[in-house]
Amino acid sequence: MAIETWSRLYPASAHYSGYNSLQLSAALICADTPGIDSALLVSDWKKGAWNAVTIEDGRPAATDVADDAMIANWTGPLYHLPQRKGWQKPPANAIAVDYHPARLPEVLHLPTPTEDVALYASGINVFKKWIPERHRAPNA
Numbered sequence: 001m002a003i004e005t006w007s008r009l010y011p012a013s014a015h016y017s018g019y020n021s022l023q024l025s026a027a028l029i030c031a032d033t034p035g036i037d038s039a040l041l042v043s044d045w046k047k048g049a050w051n052a053v054t055i056e057d058g059r060p061a062a063t064d065v066a067d068d069a070m071i072a073n074w075t076g077p078l079y080h081l082p083q084r085k086g087w088q089k090p091p092a093n094a095i096a097v098d099y100h101p102a103r104l105p106e107v108l109h110l111p112t113p114t115e116d117v118a119l120y121a122s123g124i125n126v127f128k129k130w131i132p133e134r135h136r137a138p139n140a
Contacts, residue, residue, distance in 0.1 A: 017111035025081050025097055026053040026060035027107040039077040041097065042066060044086045060110075 007014035026041045033039075036058055042050040045065065052066035071078065071091050080094035090096065 016114045018114040019111035020063055021099075022051055022053045022063055022081060023060045024104055024107050024110065025099065026055055026079075027110055028103055029079060029097065030055060030058055030060065031106060036077070039079060040066070040071070040074050041079040041081060042071060042091065042094065043081040044083045044088055044090075047088055 003014070003016075007016075022041060022043055026039075029039065029041060030036055036055060038057075039055040040052060041055070041060075042052045045051045048068050050066045050068075050071060051063060052070075053063050054061045078091060078094045079097050080090040081097045081099060082090065
């Protein structure tokens, strides 16, 4: 909100850069693993769905959504970036990636200039009608 206010009050001095932590973590994997051509980095989103970045030709690609089937069929190296709160177990064959914010300056050349802030939305929310019976003990 403060950045939006700043850009409205002083538009000539406001500059936006776009990035997300999953892509920066993928870039650190590339830096730590010379010669890596193809890999997949995932983080928990919701049951059966993962935020994912593929590494193609040694560089992070766009952030996308991967489902359980896509991850199960993945044949290359698979990495998992744990979240503060995880809703599902990491994929069985995934290598855990430690998040070290102190290392982010190594990849801060990657954020790209952009005209405005584009919030990452991985999908449309689906809501179910709440019914009291869902939270009641079954009648015996």
